[in-house]
Amino acid sequence: MTDDEMTLRSRMVATCRKMNETGINQGTAGNLSVRHGEGFLITPSSLPYDVMQPEDLVMMFWDGTYEGRRPSSEWRFHRDILKARADVNVVLHCHSHYATSVACHHRTIPAFHYMVGVMGGTTLRCARYATFGTQALSDAAIEALEDRMACLLGQHGQISLGTSLEGALWMAVEVETLARMYVQALALGEPPVLSDEEMGRVISQMKRMSYGLGPEEEGSNDVARPRAR
């Protein structure tokens, strides 16, 4: 194993532990994959993250073959998303409480808050229910993720995507936060929704500012600029 692969495996283990620390994951729910070499690295099935070691991660190839432990039962949607989406390097799945609560009602989250735009569109879609680990679930997820960096999975959980491990974790926490705000806003009745026109402005502003991608990313916020020394 190369040093680069060992570093990537260690970063994946650290991200999995952060999934638990942030409260978006628990027990043996959840799985994580990262594009690598001729395929991708993925978490093994049913191994709690607090005992998981870098060497437990499984190398999988596009044809569904693997080396090492038994891969996550959800390897199909990890493979299919990474294959279909050249803009994505990381797939994160978890059963975070509020996102899953909304998904249990098969609700798509509308643009009740402008941050819905950070997932790439005017809605955070909910994929139709299909049995875990099946091709039908993978097909439903691919559909719900069209032009999006996240989706809910009906009566199951959420999927968040990223170009990096940090980005995918950030997105998953955002999805959970938005779902929580949506559930709480619903306590006062169905909240109003921002217009498609306004969401168009929000999304182009987010793209221009590389919003949410971290302070090191390229982008401008129109008003503030670094002070000349």
Ligand code: 13P
């Ligand atoms: P694995 O432990 O097989 O990854 O399954 C967890 C899960 O969340 C299934 O949807």
